[in-house]
Every structure is written in structure tokens, then in C-alpha cells.
Amino acid sequence: MIKNLTFERLRKIKHVIVFAVILLTAVVVGMLNILSENNNYKPDNKTSCWLVGNSCEIGLAEGTLTVVMDRLPTIEEQIPLTVTLPEGLQLDSAYIEGVNMFMGKIPLPLEPENSRQWQGWFMLGACTEPTMQWQMVVQIKNRPEPVWIFFTTQM
Structure with missing residues (x-):
């Protein structure tokens, strides 16, 4: 029993x-x-670019969006940058996140310099990956689809 x-x-x-x-x-x-x-959008050649040197351009219907960094992105250093939008567009928000490793969302505070240019800076954390892939996501006001800027850093 x-x-x-x-x-x-x-x-x-x-x-x-x-x-x-x-x-x-x-x-x-x-x-x-x-x-x-993160969202329902997937980057394509029309809404994304890879950073070549310290800049990249994306051709939008309204004109060219340009991102220029003062120097190549490196970890644990302040990197100033300028985002230039086509005439008539305004920046809504921007952030950076890791692609091949979760590093959280790094806010990208950008302040308007004039009607087309926004300036700010960012700092990337170190990780265990020898080559880290990153994406900057730039949301433009009144556009449902953001633009993506891809770049890498080396350990």
C-alpha cells in the first residue's frame, strides 16, 4: 500500500x-x-547604409540624409557626430544598439544646429566580441520608417 x-x-x-x-x-x-x-521595419538599401570611413549617406525621396562622425567609432570614447537631414524633415529621435550582441539601447541626444543639421555625441560600451556590429536607428518626424546606419568597432 x-x-x-x-x-x-x-x-x-x-x-x-x-x-x-x-x-x-x-x-x-x-x-x-x-x-x-524592436519594430516591424527591416532595413533595406533605400533606408540604410554602412559607415564608410566616418560618414554615410542615405538617399531619401526628400533628399540625402548624411551622418558624419568626427572620427571612427571606438569603444569607451566620446564620439561627436552630425546628422544632416533633407530640407523640410525634422529629427524625432535616435539611438544605437548592438546587432550581434545585446548591449541595450544607447540614447543619442541630438540638438538642432540649424534647420537641417543636428549635432550630438555617443559613447559605446566594451563587450566580449572582438568585432562588434552596431546600428544607429534614426527616426524622422512624420515618417513611419526609420533609417539605419550600420558600423563596427574592434576590441
């Missing part, structure tokens, strides 16, 4: 453990999907 109760109890415990593992897996997968979906 005692062996029967113990076996029956063990079987119920196994069922609870299996259910808990399935539930935990579903929650983790759901959270990863939520965290990985």
Missing part, C-alpha cells in the same frame, strides 16, 4: 514537472519574441 501511494505520488510529481517545463519554455519563447521585435 505504501509503495502504491509513493509510486502514484511520484507519477503526479512527474506530470507537474513536465507541465512546468512546457509552461516555462512557452513563457521564455514568448519573451524572446517580444524583446527581439
Whole structure:
């Protein structure tokens, strides 16, 4: 009788453990999907560019958006930059985030210098990757789709 109760109890415990593992897996997968979906937009050649040297240009319907950094991006150093927008467009927000490793969203505070130019600076943290890939996401007012500027840093 005692062996029967113990076996029956063990079987119920196994069922609870299996259910808990399935539930935990579903929650983790759901959270990863939520965290990985920054937005519904995917960069393409029309809305993104790779930093060549210390600058890049993106041809928009309204004109050319230009990003110029004072020097090549490096980790743990202040990097000043200028974003020049086509006439009539205004900057809404900007941030930088890691592509091949999660580094959080680094806010990019940009102040208007005139009607087309915005200036600011950023600082990138160090990570364990020898070559880190980054993306700068620039949101323009009244445009649903942001623009992306991609660049790398070396350890």
C-alpha cells in the first residue's frame, strides 16, 4: 500500500514537472519574441547604409540624409557626430544598439544646429566580441520608417 501511494505520488510529481517545463519554455519563447521585435521595419538599401570611413549617406525621396562622425567609432570614447537631414524633415529621435550582441539601447541626444543639421555625441560600451556590429536607428518626424546606419568597432 505504501509503495502504491509513493509510486502514484511520484507519477503526479512527474506530470507537474513536465507541465512546468512546457509552461516555462512557452513563457521564455514568448519573451524572446517580444524583446527581439524592436519594430516591424527591416532595413533595406533605400533606408540604410554602412559607415564608410566616418560618414554615410542615405538617399531619401526628400533628399540625402548624411551622418558624419568626427572620427571612427571606438569603444569607451566620446564620439561627436552630425546628422544632416533633407530640407523640410525634422529629427524625432535616435539611438544605437548592438546587432550581434545585446548591449541595450544607447540614447543619442541630438540638438538642432540649424534647420537641417543636428549635432550630438555617443559613447559605446566594451563587450566580449572582438568585432562588434552596431546600428544607429534614426527616426524622422512624420515618417513611419526609420533609417539605419550600420558600423563596427574592434576590441
